[in-house]
Amino acid sequence: MSGAPEETFGELRGQLQEAATAFADGPDALEGILLGLVDDVDRAVREPLEIFPVCHHSPASAIAMARRLREKQPKVVYLELCEDMAPLLTELRNCRLPVAVQSFASEVDGFPAEWSPLSVVAPITEASAEYQAIAYALDTPGVDLVLVDRSSDHVFQWDARAGYDAGPAGPDAPPPEEEAALHGDAVGVEIGDLRPRFAELEEHLLRHGKVRHWSEWWHQYVELPLGDSDHDTYRQVMLLIGSLFRRLAPGDPHRVRVDEDRERYMWTRMREHLAATGTDPEDCLYVCGAFHAASRVEEFGVAGSDTFEITPRSATTWLHGLIPSSHAAIEAQFGLASGSVSIAATLWAKNLRRTRVKPFVLAGQAGTKKPRPAKTTAAPVPDLPASDKLTGFLQQPPVLDRLDEAELLGWSVEIVRAARRNGYLASTADAIAVFETSILLAGMRDRARPTPYDFQDAAVTCIEKDSVPGRRDVRRLVEIMMGGDRVGQVGYEALPPLARDVHDRLAPLNLKLQQRGVQRALLDIASRPELERCSDVLWMLRHLMPGGAARTVMGERKLGERPIQESWDLALGTHQRALIELGYEGVSIEQVLEQRLRRTAYGPQATAATVLEAVEDATLYLRSRRLADELGNRALEVLSAERTVDGAPEVLRRVRRLLAYYRTSEPVLPPWIEAFTKAGYAHYCTLLPTAFTDEDATVRQVAAMLGFLFSMENLALSLGCDRTQLELALAQSHPQEPSRTALLWAAQVHLGHLTREDLRAKCDELLGNPLVVPAYPRYLSGFVQALEPVPGLTDFVVEAVSNAFGRLPDPVLLPWLPTLITTLRADGAELAPLLIREAGRIFPGRLATLDQWVPPWKAQPVPDAGPPAPSEGGGCVLLAAHPASCDALAGLLGCDGTWETAAPDPSGAALVGRHPDTAVALEALLV
Amino acid sequence: MSDLLRAPAEIKYAEELDWLESIDDNPKPFSWRLSPKMVRLFILGSERSDGLDRDIAQKWYGDRSFVERSIVTLASDRGLLLIGDPGTGKSWLAELLSAAISRNSTLVVQGTAGTTEDHIKYSWNVSMVIAKGQSRESMIPSPIMTAMETGAIGRFEELTRSTSDVQDALISILSEKYISVPELDSDSIVFAKPGFSVIATANSRDRGVNDLSSALKRRFNFVRIPVVTNKKSETEIVRFRTEELLRRHQIELDVPPTLLDVLLQSFADLRATAAAAGSDDEKLESALSTAEQIGVLEDAILHSNFFGERALTAHTLASSLVGSLARREPEDLAILNKYLHGVVEPRSKAEGGSWPEFLEGGRDAIATLS
Structure with missing residues (x-):
């Protein structure tokens, strides 16, 4: 173990005491702080359970971790990560990093309802110490990985909604990109959050470090000097930094309390585990943020007090999954400088090549090269007592990295090429200028070698002109060149059953839907009927997922219509998180859709119109008569309880559509729609007189009510409604x-x-x-x-x-x-x-006719001849003249009536007698 | 006190520059009088950690990387083009840079629509030409040519105001670093000495009037100076410039911090209004830069000193704000009126302090102008 003898830091203490006396003229707070720092380091180093302090996304931490794990080969690794996320970690091997482990709860119990859905994410990148620890623990037989941090439930229990403010973006911050929103509005948890807690300290460090942001400071003053240091130096320096930030953090009392509670929680859990398994603390490694390593709580250490009581979790049901993450999302979530995680990833790859440290990689890890068969692991190296490495480290001059001319030249040439591709008029002369300016800038900032950030400044100076010709500016191009954003992907095996089911059912489309980007699917259902099932899935996805995930280019789904051809733009890979989060709601999309429709219909905001919409959706997407009937009955209930007519136009439109559908596709109307019509008729008749005078109801709504009453009248009357009700209602309307x-x-x-x-x-x-x-x-x-x-x-x-x-x-x-x-x-x-x-x-249709045109309503009304005067006999004269057909009919019917004599005056024939010319002419023609 | 109305930076800070030069042991490029680090120190001021025996005041406020990038550009082969909205301190930075590097910030060509190639290269003393013929003696070198001959920094203000053919005269100066004088038979080329470079400034609001050619763009590194929106730095700038002004006019007058806050807040509000405006008619013609704030304050101070009760009041501040910003009638006045009634009035009711008086002053000023 790395235990330290009593006076390990005696010399350093003496020096610091002298310094405090010299600067502060006597023992006071400064001495307290300085010696306190050494005490913290001393205390952590002496702890029998080895504490391994880390910082997030720090390649130096990752390298030191890989080295330490190979040396020590601990049997138990305690990791500062929400304890309920443990079962998922083995699924990481099926994913392309970075991905985030997510805890999700859509139905909350014990938290305010407006917090729902609750979501916690812990992003994991390859260049991180925690991944090294996970990969080692999961792939080494006999090693336990124990997550000891509070559960996701406690994250919210302890959340005072003080706000996780990432701080305002700088003036030069690029607009947020799509990838930056990959985590949605989840609360981020991170291993090794290490950053000054009060703004003045950070500002001071940045100013004196001649750097612009925290990531650059860390890179310059911790990452590079610690890159090649041995384990003891690394550990002591990280502990010192953790202690420094802790002691100089007056900070927000709530945040301090949460931090301390987390430390109590973690140590309590570790002691419980040690006691339960009987493991020797010396065979364990506790990986936590440097900030927590320098803890001063009572419960700290194997021998700490057991005074902390872990509160039980709330009744909220938590679901867990992996969602894709990206460097940009991590930067956005944790307020890091844009590009810093990508630069860390590049540095990690470079450090691996330089130091030849062999990193741990989960077997079968997607997106990595196949590891060579592992050699038998060397036996653990026994620990020597730690000596004081701090004094030497603090006294040595800054490590000056050698100028890697070839690398800088490569960057300069590369950025000019990238700029040219993006529309800049950049040339070789610019490459030379960028190279020269980088070196000059680094010189001004007291660096022997330009950092990626210096290079970025130089490239902006030399290439950026008054306007950006393309989509990306030079700053962004440099970020992309330095590794760019990397978007993770959750592998098929690690997807929840729903997502896998969706991919399986869409397999006939023969598209690589796991990939990011938009893909066009053409469904010729007429010639390949089996694609209709894919079409069903796509329509449901369109209903359930955010806008761009499944978008129709051609094709529509309406009641009573069958699809023939459809064309879709699909981006399921890009919206993988949304698909995975659907997986938390059920095992199939049908189930999720049904739940959602039910939730809409039974929600407190439900109106008759929204419930009818749910009925329509249930029929359209699920083809479920059972659900449609159930929701239809619910619509009836909601309608009867409604006292306003706000939804009348929508109700009318939807009921008409559903009625038309049921009339054409079903032998009889479903009982609910008959009941709905009846109830609606009575309902709207009742409301009509008030609606006519109510100022809140619009004319359109009243018109829609009348529309319902008039167009449903036949059906309603046939079902037993009374028209008088409508007439009375109208009579009452004033x-x-x-x-x-x-x-x-x-x-x-x-x-x-x-x-x-x-x-x-x-x-x-x-x-x-x-x-x-x-x-x-x-x-x-x-x-x-x-x-x-x-x-x-x-x-x-x-x-x-x-x-x-x-x-x-x-x-x-x-x-x-x-x-x-x-x-x-x-x-x-x-x-x-x-x-x-x-x-x-x-x-009139033509201009010419306009002059003579008289509007029909202005035309002289044709004098109404009125009904013909009832004449005696009327048409009966003809019947009497030709009685044969009537007699035959009477005979058939078995009647024997007698003919009455008609009036003698032959009305029509009189005219013919008076004007015989026509008849004579006709006779002449016929003869 | 200097008997110049406005002394250039190298005279104003001569003593400080001498001192910095005497302690500067860092390598200096070409014929620079100070090393790049000292130039930065001169412009951005010193810190305790720099370990100097005296304090060097900060003279330009803004992101340090802008200054570093500018200095490095001047040490390289390219010219420096400072681009930004009016009043963002471009010319002041250019002056400080040339004062620190070559102790001469007066080699300036002012770009206007009437600038000709002669202003950039050389012209002739006609009477001498008649008397002695064309020779180096009868030639009048331009400030840029003088800078070339002495290895100093030449400045070109408002580059985009001059026409394209005139701008293009700079191309050969920046790439070949010499000017040929074809009128002379011998000694017909003026070569630039090491240390020569050009700092040009351009107003981003003038974009599109006389766009730079790509050939010229290539020879300049662009450093864009944004409008300061950070309240803290803006307060610093306004306070710094106001003190300087009071000293120059030998005025003993207090600027109450609450009034400074009122001024900064009102500019911040007006900027927000301008950012939200849909068309040019809905925003003030003014760029609302820090320089304009200083102008408003200067105007109010002078007014109070000479016509008022020798104390700055919110009333005077409001009238000078309206007076300085209302340039177009009726658009600007309408915007200011809307601002006073929509923003200042509720605030004066809610917060009190100097706001009610500020509102009163604004109303009076608008009533006078309309």
Whole structure:
């Protein structure tokens, strides 16, 4: 073990004491802090259970971890990661990193409902110490990997909703890219969060380090110097940094409390495990962030006190899965500088080549080269007592990395090529300038060798001009060149059953749907009927997943129609997270869709219209009569409970569509829709008088109610409704507002209570009264809406509109025109064609005929001849003259009636007698 | 006190530059008077950790990487083009750079629509030409040519205001580093000495008026100076420039910090309005830069000092804000009116402080102007 003798840091303590005296003129807080740092390091080093401090996405940590694991070969690895995520880690081998382990809960119990869904993600990259530890522990027989951090449930239990603010983006920050949103709005947890907790310290470090952001500081002042250091130096330096940030962090008390509680939690768990398994603490390794390694809580250490009580988890059911992650997503989630994780990945690869350390890789890890058969692992190296490595490290001058001229030249040439591809007018001269400027910049910043960040600055200086010609600027191009964003992928085996099922069912499409990017699927269902099942899956995915995942290019799904050909743009690989999260809701998409439809229908916000939409979706996507019937009954319940008519237009539209569908496809109507019609008839009759006077109900809604009543009337009456109810309802309606009055008139015309002439007279009266004229357009609006319930009035509406154009004064007419146009545009998808067709029929088609044209309503009415005076006998004369057929019929029916004698005057024949010419001429022709 | 109305940086900070030169033991490129690190120190000011015996004040406020990139560009083969909105401190940075590097910031060509090639290269003293013929004596070198001859930094202000053919005269100067004088039979080429470079400034609002040719763009490194939106740095800049101004006018007047806050906040609000505006008519013509803020404050201070009660009030500040920003009638006035009633009025009710007086002053000023 790395135990240290009593006075390991004696010399360092003495020096620091002297320094404190010299700078602060005597023992005071400074001495306390400085000596406290050494105490923290000393305490952690002495701990029998070896603490391995790490920092996230630090290649130096990863290299040190790989080395240490090979040396020590611990039997148990304790890892600072949510303990409930353990079963998933072995699935990492099926994924291409980076991916994130996710805990997800959509139904919360014990947390405020508005927090739902709860989601915690822990991204894992290849260049991280935690991956090394996981790979070692999972692939080495006899080694236990124990996750000891609080569970995902505790993350939210301890969450004060103080906000996980990643800090404001800098002025130069590039716009967020699609990849940066890969984690959605999950709460991120990370192993080894190591960053100054108060802004002044960070600002001070950045200023003196002559760097722009924290990632660059870390790279320059910790990553590079620690790159080749031995284990003891690495450990002591990391502990020192952890302790420094901890001691100089006044910070937010809630955050400090959560951190300390986590440490208590972890140590309590470790002691429990040690006690349960009887493992020797010296055979264990505890991997945690350097910040937690320098902990001062009572429970710290194998011998710490057992005073912490772990609270039970809430009743929330947590589901776990792996979701794809990306460098950009990690940077966005944890407030790192753009490109820093990619640079860490590049540095890791380079360090591996340079140091020849053999990293641990999970067997079968996707996206990596096949590892060579492992040689027998060397025996563990016994630990020597740790000596004081800090003094030497703190006193040595900064490590100056040698100028790697070839590498810098390569970068310079490469960036110029990339810039040219992106539309910049860059040339070899620019490559030379970038090379030279990088070296000059590094020199100004006291570095012997330009860092990737210096190189980025140089490239921007020399290549970026006044505008960016393409999609990416030089800064972004450098980031891409330095490794670029890497997007992880969850392998098929690690997907939840639902996602696998989706991929299996879409296999007949022969597309590589796991890949990122958009792929075009062509489904010729007419010639390959088996593709119809794929089409079903795609329609469900379209309904369940975010916009771009499955998008129809051609094809639609409507009630009662069968697909023939469809064409889709699919991006399931890009939206893998959404698909995986669907997997938390059920084992098949049908189940998820059914749940969602039920949730919509039974939710507190459900209205009759939304429930009917769910019925329609259930029929369209699931073809489930059972669910449709159940939801239909629910629609009935919701409708009866509704007291407003807001959803009336939507209800009318959907019920009409469903009725049409059931009438054509089912032998009898489902009972629910009959009941719905009956209930709807009664419901809307009841609400009609109030709706006519209610200011909150719009004319369109009242029109839709009337539409429901008139168009469903036949069905409703056949089911036992009473028309009197409707007539009474209309009689009780006394609207004040002109448009509703017009609507009421239209309804009265429909029911025969008002003739067209009456209606026309009313309109004329309105136009003739100068006091009412300004309100006339509002009456017209009512008539336009009346086309929905009373389509037979279309010609009258055309007449009314024409009259308005002809007779209304401009100051009244013109302000109303926009209202007419917007009404027709908004609600008139069905109304406008009706009006146009009718207008086309009434108005002359050619200009020439316009002069003689008289509107039909202005034409002299043809004097009504009235019903013919009932004449004695009438048509009976003919019957009497030719009795044969009647007699035959009477004989057949068994009647023996007698013929009455008709009146003698031959009415029609008299004219012929008086004017015989026609008959004579006809006779001459026939003869 | 200097008897110049506005002394150039090398005179104003002569003593500081001398001192820095005396302690500078870092390598210096070409004929530079200070090493790149010292130039940076001169411009961005010193820190305790620099271990200097005296404090060097910060003279330009902005991201340090802009200064570093500018210095490095001047040490390389290319010219430096500072580009940005008006009032972002481009010319001031150019002046500081040339003062620190070559102790001469006055070799300036001002780009205008009337700038000709002669202003960039050379012209002739006509009477001398008549008397003695064309010779080096009768030639009048341009500031750029002088910079070449002395290995100094030449400055070209508002490069994009001059026409394209004039701009292109710079191409050969920047790449071949010499100017040939075909009128002379001998000694007809003026070569640039080491240390010569050009700092040009261009206003990004002028883009499209006289666009630079690609050939010229290639010979410049562009450093874009953004408008300072960080409140802390902006406060620093305004305070720094105001103190300088008060010193120059020998005015003893206090600028209350609350008024400084009112000024900064109102500019921040107006910038937000401009950013949200859909068309040019909905935003102020002014770029709302830091320099403009200083202008508003300067105006208010001078007004209070000479016409007021020798104390700066929110009323005066508001009238000078309206006076400086209202350039177009009625658009700008309408925007300011909307701002006063939509933003300042609720704030003055909610927060009180200097805001009610500021509102009153603004209203009065608008009433006077309309």
